[in-house]
Amino acid sequence: MSFFKKLKSRLTRSSSKLEQGLEDIVAENASSEDEVAETPEPSAPATPAETSPEAAPRSRAEPGPEPEPEPRHDETINLPDPTPPAPGYVPAPVTEPVEEEHAQIAKAPLDVEPAPERPNPEPKKPSLLGRIFGGGEAKPAEPRRVLDDEMLESLEELLIASDMGVDTALRVSANLAEGRMGRKLSVSEIKGLLAQEVARIMEPVAKPLPLYPKKPQVVLVVGVNGSGKTTTIGKLASQFRAAGKQVVIAAGDTFRAAAVEQLQVWGDRAGVPVLTAPEGSDPASLAYDAMKKAEAEGADLLMIDTAGRLQNRADLMEELAKIVRVIRKVDETAPHNTLLVLDATTGQNALQQVDVFRKISNVSGLVMTKLDGTAKGGVLVALADKFGLPIHAIGVGEQLDDLAPFDPEEFAQALVGLED
Numbered sequence: 220m221s222f223f224k225k226l227k228s229r230l231t232r233s234s235s236k237l238e239q240g241l242e243d244i245v246a247e248n249a250s251s252e253d254e255v256a257e258t259p260e261p262s263a264p265a266t267p268a269e270t271s272p273e274a275a276p277r278s279r280a281e282p283g284p285e286p287e288p289e290p291r292h293d294e295t296i297n298l299p300d301p302t303p304p305a306p307g308y309v310p311a312p313v314t315e316p317v318e319e320e321h322a323q324i325a326k327a328p329l330d331v332e333p334a335p336e337r338p339n340p341e342p343k344k345p346s347l348l349g350r351i352f353g354g355g356e357a358k359p360a361e362p363r364r365v366l367d368d369e370m371l372e373s374l375e376e377l378l379i380a381s382d383m384g385v386d387t388a389l390r391v392s393a394n395l396a397e398g399r400m401g402r403k404l405s406v407s408e409i410k411g412l413l414a415q416e417v418a419r420i421m422e423p424v425a426k427p428l429p430l431y432p433k434k435p436q437v438v439l440v441v442g443v444n445g446s447g448k449t450t451t452i453g454k455l456a457s458q459f460r461a462a463g464k465q466v467v468i469a470a471g472d473t474f475r476a477a478a479v480e481q482l483q484v485w486g487d488r489a490g491v492p493v494l495t496a497p498e499g500s501d502p503a504s505l506a507y508d509a510m511k512k513a514e515a516e517g518a519d520l521l522m523i524d525t526a527g528r529l530q531n532r533a534d535l536m537e538e539l540a541k542i543v544r545v546i547r548k549v550d551e552t553a554p555h556n557t558l559l560v561l562d563a564t565t566g567q568n569a570l571q572q573v574d575v576f577r578k579i580s581n582v583s584g585l586v587m588t589k590l591d592g593t594a595k596g597g598v599l600v601a602l603a604d605k606f607g608l609p610i611h612a613i614g615v616g617e618q619l620d621d622l623a624p625f626d627p628e629e630f631a632q633a634l635v636g637l638e639d
């Protein structure tokens with residue numbers, strides 16, 4: 220089974236929640252069959268501008284002037300470029316190209332016959348929507364509803380309820396409504412537009428874990444207890460091993476014997492050595508030994524598990540800082556990645572975790588686990604929109620192959636329940 224199929228089948232709780240909500244919204248004030256027949260053929264919209272909710276007043280039937288693009292924080296390094304790691308993030312303002320939609324509207328005054336409202340100001344069919352609508356063929360039987368303020372408000376509420384967060388939900392709805400107020404939309408059309416918006420937000424953050432020529436590349440794995448750190452380390456170790464990399468794991472959560480045992484099980488499964496230390500011993504000292512061992516063995520990757528006790532933030536901060544200090548005695552550029560593992564089922568709480576862990580460690584990228592079986596998959600969109608941190612991988616289960624690089628388009632389609 221392809222990862223997309225798996226993702227889609229496992230994101231059903233998120234997608235069916237959205238789907239049901241959309242059906243309810245459209246059904247609430249759906250057009251009659253006759254009206255539907257008059258409805259112009261829907262076609263793929265041009266990519267809307269990076270628009271803040273404020274920049275797109277709801278009742279506006281035509282898009283206004285191009286709003287200022289929002290700056291995003293992007294990492295400069297990405298695979299397959301094997302350059303050394305950047306210590307932090309370089310804010311890279313994203314400049315959206317001038318929209319064709321706007322360009323065409325700008326030409327409108329030249330039209331001699333102004334009367335009929337152009338049903339479709341968007342000339343282009345992006346491949347995503349082309350695929351969704353089967354080359355633009357409409358589904359005539361599908362009910363449609365005129366996009367008005369009330370419907371837009373319901374959409375916003377639905378997106379907020381799917382854990383996208385208020386700001387992101389407003390932005391996504393505003394972009395979706397841009398130039399479409401007063402038009403009749405069906406559920407599949409809204410889904411297609413939503414998928415397009417979500418993919419656009421996620422695109423800049425979809426970056427696989429960068430690999431560097433530096434040996435060993437040190438990956439510090441942080442996150443609250445139970446977020447899936449151990450499992451993610453196991454899955455990553457196994458995948459890197461399969462790709463011919465030599466991997467060493469350090470069981471840095473020395474406070475929980477169960478965590479160490481679990482990591483050993485994953486290490487055995489992946490065929491990767493796991494360095495452990497007695498319960499309650501200093502994790503920094505273990506990390507140092509692991510650095511030395513990985514270096515001596517010429518390992519490509521050293522993955523260091525850490526404790527996730529957020530109850531005592533000061534202690535955890537000191538513990539992580541000490542691990543970093545100590546491994547820098549061996550390699551002053553380490554750690555090369557600090558992966559924050561987040562549990563999708565925690566919904567909006569994941570946003571707070573990013574906030575906290577960014578304060579106590581130099582988080583360089585995210586892995587989102589447990590996207591299977593949750594109706595809160597939308598939180599990933601909020602995370603991307605709010606922090607712009609690279610999302611390296613997502614987990615959709617407990618098996619070795621249930622972790623895959625993050626693909627924004629696949630995720631967007633799976634989230635809204637669209638077919639491949």
Ligand SMILES: Nc1nc2c(ncn2[C@@H]2O[C@H](COP(=O)(O)OP(=O)(O)OP(=O)(O)O)[C@@H](O)[C@H]2O)c(=O)[nH]1
Binds near residue numbers: 447591614617
């Ligand atoms: N369904 C599902 N379960 C997962 C996923 N990733 C991890 N888990 C499960 O979540 C639970 C916690 O995962 P761990 O890897 O132990 O989490 P941890 O962050 O290491 O937790 P501590 O060891 O307590 O610090 C385990 O039962 C995992 O099997 C996932 O993508 N999907």
